Amino acid sequence: xxxxxxxxxxxxxxxxxxxxxxxxxxxxxxxxxxTGLTLALSRPxxxxxxxxxxxxxxxxxxxxxxxxxxxxxxxxxxSALSEVDDRVKGLKAGGDDxxxxxxxxxxxxxxxxxxxxxxxxxxxxxxxxxxxxxxDLLTRTATRAGRAIDLQPxxxxxxxxxxxxxxxxxxxxxxxxxxWEYHFDPQTNVIxxxxxxxxxxxxxxxxxxxxxxxxxxxxMIRAR
Amino acid sequence: xxGSDLRHWVPGIFHTQAFRIVxxxxxxxxVSATALVGFTYWYTERSLDAQTDQIVDAELSELSDRYLRxxxxxxxxxxxxxxxxxxxxxxxxADASGQRITGNLLQWPSGVQRTGDFAEFDYxxxxxxxxxxxxxxGEAVVLAGSFRLLVARDVYERHLTRRLFTTTLxxxxxxxxxxxxxxxxxxxRNVLRRLDSIxxxxxxxxxxxxxxxxxxxxAHDEFDALAENLNRMLDRIERLxxxxxxxxxxxxxxxxxxxxxxxxxxxxxxxxxxxxxxxxEEIDAAIAETDRLIGTFNALxxxxxxxxxxxxxxxxxxxxxxxxxxxxxxxxxxxxxxxVALEVLPAGALSVxxxxxxxxxxxxxLIDNAIKYTPDGGRIAVSLGETPSGIDLAVADTGPGIPxxxxxxxxxxxVRLESSRNSPGxxxxxxxxxxxxxxxxxxLTLGDAEPGLKxxxxxxxxxKSREIGE
Numbered sequence: 001x002x003x004x005x006x007x008x009x010x011x012x013x014x015x016x017x018x019x020x021x022x023x024x025x026x027x028x029x030x031x032x033x034x035t036g037l038t039l040a041l042s043r044p045x046x047x048x049x050x051x052x053x054x055x056x057x058x059x060x061x062x063x064x065x066x067x068x069x070x071x072x073x074x075x076x077x078x079s080a081l082s083e084v085d086d087r088v089k090g091l092k093a094g095g096d097d098x099x100x101x102x103x104x105x106x107x108x109x110x111x112x113x114x115x116x117x118x119x120x121x122x123x124x125x126x127x128x129x130x131x132x133x134x135x136d137l138l139t140r141t142a143t144r145a146g147r148a149i150d151l152q153p154x155x156x157x158x159x160x161x162x163x164x165x166x167x168x169x170x171x172x173x174x175x176x177x178x179x180w181e182y183h184f185d186p187q188t189n190v191i192x193x194x195x196x197x198x199x200x201x202x203x204x205x206x207x208x209x210x211x212x213x214x215x216x217x218x219x220m221i222r223a224r
Numbered sequence: 225x226x227g228s229d230l231r232h233w234v235p236g237i238f239h240t241q242a243f244r245i246v247x248x249x250x251x252x253x254x255v256s257a258t259a260l261v262g263f264t265y266w267y268t269e270r271s272l273d274a275q276t277d278q279i280v281d282a283e284l285s286e287l288s289d290r291y292l293r294x295x296x297x298x299x300x301x302x303x304x305x306x307x308x309x310x311x312x313x314x315x316x317x318a319d320a321s322g323q324r325i326t327g328n329l330l331q332w333p334s335g336v337q338r339t340g341d342f343a344e345f346d347y348x349x350x351x352x353x354x355x356x357x358x359x360x361x362g363e364a365v366v367l368a369g370s371f372r373l374l375v376a377r378d379v380y381e382r383h384l385t386r387r388l389f390t391t392t393l394x395x396x397x398x399x400x401x402x403x404x405x406x407x408x409x410x411x412x413r414n415v416l417r418r419l420d421s422i423x424x425x426x427x428x429x430x431x432x433x434x435x436x437x438x439x440x441x442x443a444h445d446e447f448d449a450l451a452e453n454l455n456r457m458l459d460r461i462e463r464l465x466x467x468x469x470x471x472x473x474x475x476x477x478x479x480x481x482x483x484x485x486x487x488x489x490x491x492x493x494x495x496x497x498x499x500x501x502x503x504x505e506e507i508d509a510a511i512a513e514t515d516r517l518i519g520t521f522n523a524l525x526x527x528x529x530x531x532x533x534x535x536x537x538x539x540x541x542x543x544x545x546x547x548x549x550x551x552x553x554x555x556x557x558x559x560x561x562x563x564v565a566l567e568v569l570p571a572g573a574l575s576v577x578x579x580x581x582x583x584x585x586x587x588x589x590l591i592d593n594a595i596k597y598t599p600d601g602g603r604i605a606v607s608l609g610e611t612p613s614g615i616d617l618a619v620a621d622t623g624p625g626i627p628x629x630x631x632x633x634x635x636x637x638x639v640r641l642e643s644s645r646n647s648p649g650x651x652x653x654x655x656x657x658x659x660x661x662x663x664x665x666x667x668l669t670l671g672d673a674e675p676g677l678k679x680x681x682x683x684x685x686x687x688k689s690r691e692i693g694e
Contacts, residue, residue, distance in 0.1 A: 009481055015488035022495065053477065080480035081473050102484035102518055104511075105491045154553060180554055184585040185519065187592050187653065193557040216508075 001116055004048040005029045006036030006062065007078065008055055012101075016049065019105050033057025040066050045073055046116045049108070052079035052090065060093040067094040074115035078103070087183060106217040110169040117165065128163040131223030133202060133210055135163055144202055154179065155198050162211065162221040171218035195219055242412035250404025254397050265389055269382065273361065276377050277342055280363050283313060283375045291367050299373070300326045313377050314347065314360055320370035329374070336374060339364045344379065359383045418447040422454065434462050476525055483521070487514050523652040530582065530659035542580045544617060544683075545573050548608055551587045555595060564598045566591070571608035574615050576683045578664050586660040589653040590619040590679050597623035598676070611682070614666075618680040620673035631670040657681070 003025045007013040013029055020027045028043070030036040033054040040048055040062070048066075052059040063075050077090040080101040087098045096118070097111050128135040132145040140156060142149040151159065158179050162170055172191040176182050195211070203209045212220050283306075291299040303315045307328040316327035324331055328349075335345035344361045362376020421439055428436045437458060438451040494507045552568045559566035576583075587606075594604045602622040609616050626634055635658050654668075657679070661668040666683040 009485075011485050012481070012488060015485075015492055018492070019488075019495075080477040080484065100522075101480045102487040102514070105488070180550065182554075182584060182588075183581055184588070185522070186554070186588050188558060188595070190554055190558050193561055194554075197557050 001046045002026045002028070002044065003112065004036070004039055004043075004045045004050075004073075006031075006033070006039075006048065006050045006054060006059070008032060008051060008053075016108075019109075023109055031055075033059065033062045037062045037065055040073065041069055041071060047074045047076065047112050049076050049078060049112065050095075052077050052081055052086070060089065063094045074112075074118060076108075076111055076115060104171075104217075106169065106214075107171050107173060110171045110174060110218060113168045114165055114170075114174065117168065128160065128166075130163055130166045130221050131208065131210055133163075133221075133223075135160060142202070144206065149201050151198075151201065155194070155201070158194060158198055159202070159221075162219065165221075167220065167222045169214050169217050169220050174218070242415040243408050246404065246408025246411055250401055250408065253404070254400050257400065258393065258397055261393065265386075269386070272379075272382055273342075276361055276379065277363070280313070280342070280361075280375050280377060284363060284365055284373070287373060287375065288365060288367060291371075291373075296325075296369070296371065299367075303327060303373075313375055314362065315376075316374045318372045318374075320372075322372070325371070327374075329376075332372070332374070333360075336362070336364050339366050339372065345376075347376075422447075422451060429458065434458075434465070472525060472528055479521060483514065483518055487511065487518075490514065520652065523656055527652065527656050527659040530656070530663040539577055539579055541575050542578050542583065543573055543575050544583075544608055544615060545571055547580060547584055547587065548606055548617065551584050551591060552606055554588070555591045559595050559604065562595055562598075563600045564595055565603040566595070567603065567605050569605055569607040572610075574608060574610065576615060576664065578683075579660075582660045582663065586657040586681065587617065587619070589657050590681075593653055593679075594619050594621040594623065594677070597621065599623065602676075614682055614684045616680050616682050618678055620676060620678040622673070622676040625672060625675055625677045626670060628672070634670070635668065654679075 001024075003020055005013060005016050005020070005027055007016060007029070008031050010031065013031065017027045017029050028039055028045070030039055034056045036048075036050060036054065037057060050059045050062055054062065057065075059077060059079075063077075066073070066075070074096045075094065076097045076099060077095040078099055078101055079086055079090065090098045096115055099108060099111060126136065126138050128137065134143050135156075136142070137160070140153075142151050142156070142159060158175065161175065161178050172189065173185070175191050175195075176186070195213075199209075199211045203211055208224055210221050210223060212222065214220050287299060287302060290302045294301075300317065303317055303326055306313065307315050314327075314329050316329035316332055317325045318332050319325060322332045329347055330349075333345040333347055336343045340363070342361060342363050344359060346357050347360055348355050348357050350356075358378055358380040360376040361379045362374055364372055364374040366372050418441075425436050425438045437455045440448050440451055490507055490511050494504065494511070497503055497507070548568055548571075552566060556566055591604065591606065598604055598621045604619065604621045607616075607618045607620070609618075635654055658668045660666075661681055664683060666681050669680045669682065671678040671680060
């Protein structure tokens with residue numbers, strides 16, 4: 001995957017680029033808004049990671065300009081600013097996701113994976129399946145190996161999100177943001193309890209577990 | 225003015241200070257005008273009476289003198305002479321039994337019994353062939369030989385004037401009040417219009433649009449002076465808030481950047497290490513410590529923002545019942561795992577003006593705390609209810625509670641009770657709740673749930689701006 005990194009803190013940029021390269025991506029970098037915009041408009045990228053505060057041209061303006069030129073590449077904002085209104089501003093300017101510094105690298109990786117996946121929307125699905133687990137989005141029912149699984153509405157949304165990102169790491173924060181629409185950090189790991197309940201419903205009594213905990217990162221649903 | 229306008233401002237106008245002032249003024253004016261006119265009337269009447277009385281007294285003494293000198297016949301002569309030759313006075317001379325001897329009064333008036341005192345009475349007289357009743361004022365004396373003599377003057381004109389006065393005075397006072405009311409209404413409407421524009425601007429600013437300013441007019445009057453002062457004050461507040469915002473942002477930026485590098489470096493080092501390296505655990509611990517530091521920092525920043533009002537950007541009408549249901553749902557499995565019953569007491573739809581994310585976070589903190597401190601088998605009740613002053617959102621648990629003497633202290637930043645020193649947390653949870661409450665004009669109170677702690681967020685009733693002058 002080709003990724004554009006626009007970050008003026010050179011040390012942070014180096015870590016970011018190295019980390020992404022290690023994860024197998026092709027990375028271009030820019031240290032100011034102007035250069036970033038030029039790169040974004042001249043080359044095809046799968047995703048751009050743009051710092052919110054940049055010299056020469058602010059990150060918000062870079063994205064606004066990109067959108068004005070009809071560029072729809074997914075953008076993840078990185079910001080060291082305080083959070084309350086800033087997320088809203090970032091998303092309004094045309095950003096697709098927003099991550100506050102300091103962030104965990106796995107969190108960033110998981111989010112750009114999700115963004116790139118979003119870019120290629122397969123035809124509208126009414127059924128999701130992972131292994132023998134099936135989720136019918138129309139009847140809102142779940143079955144595993146033909147056996148019906150009884151899910152609460154929130155558990156259904158949780159499972160749906162995990163299955164839409166099957167094979168990808170999904171972090172706790174991503175779940176909290178997408179399934180519960182909360183952008184704060186609950187002090188206790190409430191998400192873990194929700195996931196373990198869901199796991200009990202879909203994996204208990206089956207030989208091959210589908211819902212896996214990825215140590216230090218989050219969760220992933222996949223059929224082995 | 226259209227009908228709907230009228231309906232809008234008529235109820236409003238009675239509540240304006242201008243109208244009340246005009247009303248009081250008109251009332252005082254009416255009372256004093258009435259008093260002045262009344263006094264003038266009373267004084268004039270008294271003077272006129274005194275004049276009448278003087279003439280009557282003079283005539284009486286002349287006539288008594290005549291009687292003494294010339295006897296009864298002389299008196300009769302004189303009396304007849306007086307009334308027949310164009311005199312304007314009224315006379316009657318009667319004997320001891322009250323029988324008329326002479327005079328232009330046809331009979332002794334029944335109203336005059338006593339002598340030596342002025343009295344008013346009605347009498348009858350022919351005017352152009354008609355018998356009419358008129359009013360007179362006079363004095364009677366008893367002469368030697370028990371003859372009685374009455375001299376009086378017609379005061380019918382004055383009597384008419386008085387009647388005219390007593391019937392017109394209420395009318396003129398009424399008219400005065402009416403004009404006063406109309407004038408007051410017009411004046412208050414003007415004042416209202418100006419005040420309303422100030423009010424509307426303030427309401428818009430409270431609602432979050434800080435770029436609004438009170439409009440000025442060409443009148444250059446007190447209202448414009450007030451508006452200018454308000455605008456200057458608003459400019460200043462805006463500058464201060466912007467300054468606060470910039471400070472928060474630059475502190476955030478300047479601290480997050482090195483923290484970011486620190487965390488990046490730790491992660492990179494960890495990636496470079498062998499998976500089974502003994503340093504893995506050390507670095508994990510260091511990362512966890514960094515994350516704790518970040519957590520504390522974020523909480524402090526959020527508190528600072530909420531405290532300063534800088535975070536109020538996204539205020540919308542939110543349904544508290546939905547917020548409670550969502551947060552409770554998030555925490556339900558955790559509570560169940562700890563064998564604590566988390567109950568949401570039923571409530572109607574109640575909405576407040578607020579920031580959903582912040583209120584959710586505040587409630588999450590309260591529930592998180594409650595779960596942390598409630599022992600196995602305990603119960604947590606989240607309730608939502610209307611009070612006379614607004615809406616109360618309460619979280620009550622059956623944990624150990626907080627001693628009354630410590631309650632104020634735990635709302636301070638970083639304060640943790642001795643008994644909870646060893647459980648995880650930043651000590652900022654309740655401070656954040658308090659800051660969020662402050663941002664929403666709400667009050668956080670800690671009370672006794674007997675046993676346990678009851679934390680209540682009291683939101684004020686949603687402000688309804690007055691609908692006038694639209």
